[in-house]
Amino acid sequence: MSIFEQHPAPLVDIRDLRVSFNGVPVVHGVDLQLRAGQCLALVGESGSGKSVTARTLVGLTGAGAQVQAQRLAFAGQDLRRLGEADWQRLRGGRIGFVMQDALGSLDPLRRVGAEVEEPLLLHTPLSAEQRRLRVLELLRQVGVPEPEVRARQYPWQLSGGLRQRALIASAIACQPRLLIADEPTTALDATVQAQILDLLEHLRARDNSLLMVSHDLAVVARLADWVAVMRHGVVVEQGSVEQILQDPQDPYTQRLLNAARAVHFQRPAVPALALVEDTVEEQPVVLEARGLHKAFVGPDGQPREVLNDVSLQLRAGQTLGVVGESGSGKSTLGRILLGLERPEQGSVHLAGQDWLALSCAQQRQARQGIQVVFQDPLASFDPRYTVLRVLTEALAQAGVPRGL
Numbered sequence: 001m002s003i004f005e006q007h008p009a010p011l012v013d014i015r016d017l018r019v020s021f022n023g024v025p026v027v028h029g030v031d032l033q034l035r036a037g038q039c040l041a042l043v044g045e046s047g048s049g050k051s052v053t054a055r056t057l058v059g060l061t062g063a064g065a066q067v068q069a070q071r072l073a074f075a076g077q078d079l080r081r082l083g084e085a086d087w088q089r090l091r092g093g094r095i096g097f098v099m100q101d102a103l104g105s106l107d108p109l110r111r112v113g114a115e116v117e118e119p120l121l122l123h124t125p126l127s128a129e130q131r132r133l134r135v136l137e138l139l140r141q142v143g144v145p146e147p148e149v150r151a152r153q154y155p156w157q158l159s160g161g162l163r164q165r166a167l168i169a170s171a172i173a174c175q176p177r178l179l180i181a182d183e184p185t186t187a188l189d190a191t192v193q194a195q196i197l198d199l200l201e202h203l204r205a206r207d208n209s210l211l212m213v214s215h216d217l218a219v220v221a222r223l224a225d226w227v228a229v230m231r232h233g234v235v236v237e238q239g240s241v242e243q244i245l246q247d248p249q250d251p252y253t254q255r256l257l258n259a260a261r262a263v264h265f266q267r268p269a270v271p272a273l274a275l276v277e278d279t280v281e282e283q284p285v286v287l288e289a290r291g292l293h294k295a296f297v298g299p300d301g302q303p304r305e306v307l308n309d310v311s312l313q314l315r316a317g318q319t320l321g322v323v324g325e326s327g328s329g330k331s332t333l334g335r336i337l338l339g340l341e342r343p344e345q346g347s348v349h350l351a352g353q354d355w356l357a358l359s360c361a362q363q364r365q366a367r368q369g370i371q372v373v374f375q376d377p378l379a380s381f382d383p384r385y386t387v388l389r390v391l392t393e394a395l396a397q398a399g400v401p402r403g404l
């Protein structure tokens, strides 16, 4: 029973939603309601069906999906009967959405400004000049510095956090009645995240609704009115945010909350840590960077310094954390250490070898000793490859014969 039962016409009304992919059921009868001006948060373990449920509300469940529901309605409109043209009218206009992994799906050939402008072009009567000003205003609202410069850049010229903000700007461009945000703040540092949360709160205060998917219970606590916990394709528990976060009934929700409390800054006990560091000191240096400088040329032709005299050293068995605000150069540093990008100045030594002096073939060979998990994992896979093929090719690259 939900609090929305008292209100006969919620903005979003989902009853007994069932979704299968090629006959395999993944969502098994979900009931959710969302009223105007409210924020509903979907939480729950990975693979539980949160994103599939959210995508279904914009008609993007996925290829091969079969969707069934007793009721699936937005603002009184039956979504089960919509054709592609109806969806296009709704999407980006009255329903804005930021998909999970959307970073990788940004069109690499389209400038950021055009990306943000698209919903304005499709859904509003604004003139070209009005749209241009609105795009700059939106970029500013989501905390993108130098919006004039950024609007003229391509997505791959932006850091992950900046791209995430551009996506949010595009999603809120038409002031949608419903904003669906699937993990909207995962790539953002604490200060930008706070700014985005302010903005979302502001949208909600103007009677717009928010459906949010988040693993971050602090974000949920701040924004949500109502929380639904999903597991294995069903909602195991739902209730007001106070009820769920303070007095969860379902054992799974209790574990989720305990895990969230435990994860904060856990470190081994001090003596153990000291011991680890003592032994590590004698270990050989695996990776060393000295005096790295890197600048990118902006669309105004001016170079922008991204790395200014960065040095680091990593010994065998050590873990080095690189932290810093969004756009501060962390991923660029990572790409230089991998030899995927060249610095203007400075050196990188990998196991004593000068990385930058190696030929491409030698670098490829050396790269087998380094593994990387990129920020946008979806973008690093070929969408036509199965998981099996991705793993088999990686093993083949490392010299493991096929069939093993």
Ligand SMILES: Nc1ncnc2c1ncn2[C@@H]1O[C@H](COP(=O)(O)OP(=O)(O)OP(=O)(O)O)[C@@H](O)[C@H]1O
Residues within 6 Å of the ligand: 021, 026, 044, 045, 046, 047, 048, 049, 050, 051, 052, 053, 061, 062, 063, 064, 100
């Ligand atoms: N396009 C698709 N084709 C086939 N199966 C899919 C597709 N999209 C999702 N699934 C499956 O549906 C199930 C639910 O996935 P979903 O993406 O909704 O999980 P989630 O709760 O959002 O997880 P996470 O927290 O990891 O984002 C998973 O088993 C997933 O593999």
Ligand SMILES: [Mg+2]
Residues within 6 Å of the ligand: 050, 051, 052, 100, 182, 213
């Ligand atoms: Mg998801």
